[in-house]
Amino acid sequence: MAGQGVASIGECMLELSGAGGDDWRMGFAGDTFNTLWALRALTDAARPADYVSAFGDDPFSRDQIAFMGDAGIGIAASPVISGARPGLYAITLTGAERSFTYWRSDAAARRLADDPAALAASLKDRALVYFSGITLAILDEAPRRTLLAAIASARKAGARIAFDPNYRPRLWSSVDAARAAITEALSVTDIALPTFPDEQALFGDTRPADTAARLNQAGVSEIVVKDGAEPALAAWDGRSETIPAVSVTNPVDTTGAGDSFNGGYLAARLAGDAPSVAVRRAHAVAAAVVQVRGALAPFEVLSSTFAKNQ
Template sequence: MSGTGVASIGECMLELSGAGEETWRMGFAGDTFNTLWAIRALTDQARATDYVSAFGDDTFSDRQIAFLRDHGIGIASSPVIPGARPGLYAITLDGAERSFTYWRSDAAARRLADDPDALAVSLEGRALVYFSGITLAILPEDARATLLAAIAAARRAGAKIAFDPNYRPRLWPSAEPARQAVAEALAVCDIALPTFPDEQALYGDLTLEESAERLRKAGVAEIAIKNGSEPALSVQAGATETIPAIRVANPVDTTGAGDSFNGAYLAARLAGDAPADAVRRAHRVAAAVVQVRGALAPVPVLREAFGAAVTAS
């Protein structure tokens, strides 16, 4: 790897979560941001960490960028677009299970690949670049191609590329363009971090092994397939290991659990852990995350579950 920094690409939205019968609490979240939040918490705090997106210039966007900065996360060369604004979603809970309502059709993040030169600069000097199927889904087809070209260039420069297909049917016109986009993403990635129910929904897979074999044939060298509270499957260099999850008797909120799994897994790999050991750490973190509310678990919760000291800046 030629660099040391970490970049995560996607959409950070305003998050509304219930704080009482008629009261809502605002935060900031989104799948690739939730993952970066965990990486930031669990890696050397001197490591350059950036969220690569596009931002508006309204008050909420200013607060969003300040929130990132206050937690040690930059925005690299991401554009700030006059007149644009962030997307918004609200979480409603039924027990620990959540559902989402979105307002994001004109979000600034949909323009994150409008400036190819700025995007390329944002991905320079990275040890790790992370993105997801949601990152792809929010972009027009030409912008998606621009993004994948920039990621491929970062990979050629020495970055490891990690990708979670994170299939969300409502973001795609049909399954076929989603499958095509995921195939193009897998062609430029080193680490795949899918969730098995998503693979079932997109491909009709019957087992984790079937998903892993398809990913292996796509050329992905390292695979960790999440499956909620069921065991995960770790695959690297032909070695396969099934690793039990940690069951939580009374989960509070499952929001962000899979994203935090991804962040912990990647933090462990950056620290030099073997893939199977990284899955074990990621399971511990995910189990801790479902016991707190919101997509972003407190940093002390993440660090305690991760089980390793983090170097302060």
């Protein structure tokens, strides 16, 4: 029987966000951490929430772990590796649209599956396990297989598995490698949360309905195809529904919007909402996030938006 905890697997980096001129703000972010941040804000504080990764022992890593702890997020049995350090990225903005520069080739998170026993312990007794295509992309082939085996075991023990393919071409050695790894991940997935332009680029889908049909054929029973400010397509139990996004007239920063959508959706599903209701609540959360700077909106912004859209 599944437990009550949620676990998100991946890489949390140091984030430098530009405030204009030579002023930069440092924070902590990364796609699967952004999703867990929203989940933590939107679920009962008594529900355990852990970020499963690998960490260094440098001051930045210690600050990162402390930051998570202050937000009620643990690290389960994630290894702390002597001499390792986190990856780093910088956000630059053109209007509200962002671009990223990364320094991550030797990040500790690339070793998150080096200890199979620790990884299995981190995923034990979970109601929900979440990971992404970026989680897969930062791992070599052997640790990637270890990760997917651990996720399959957690699923067999009763956890629901949620996956966002989140295709980032620069992280993969080839398109074929990305297709193969993401297709394998879908075989252990219960809830898929793809973004249509990513799927179009990687698999050649011509419309969101094609993405949903392909993922359903791969065995995924619950699918939400995001498409930025366009409507999302939800498909589940032989049904489908197109659900408009929430319009934001003057977005400030789109960083983390899709990740926060995922967190809002999964929080609503954990609360028992139907997929169509969960998408509407997730759209509202994403709309709130694009009105603040950085990937992580304050908990009070997320929770108040979520509560208003039940």
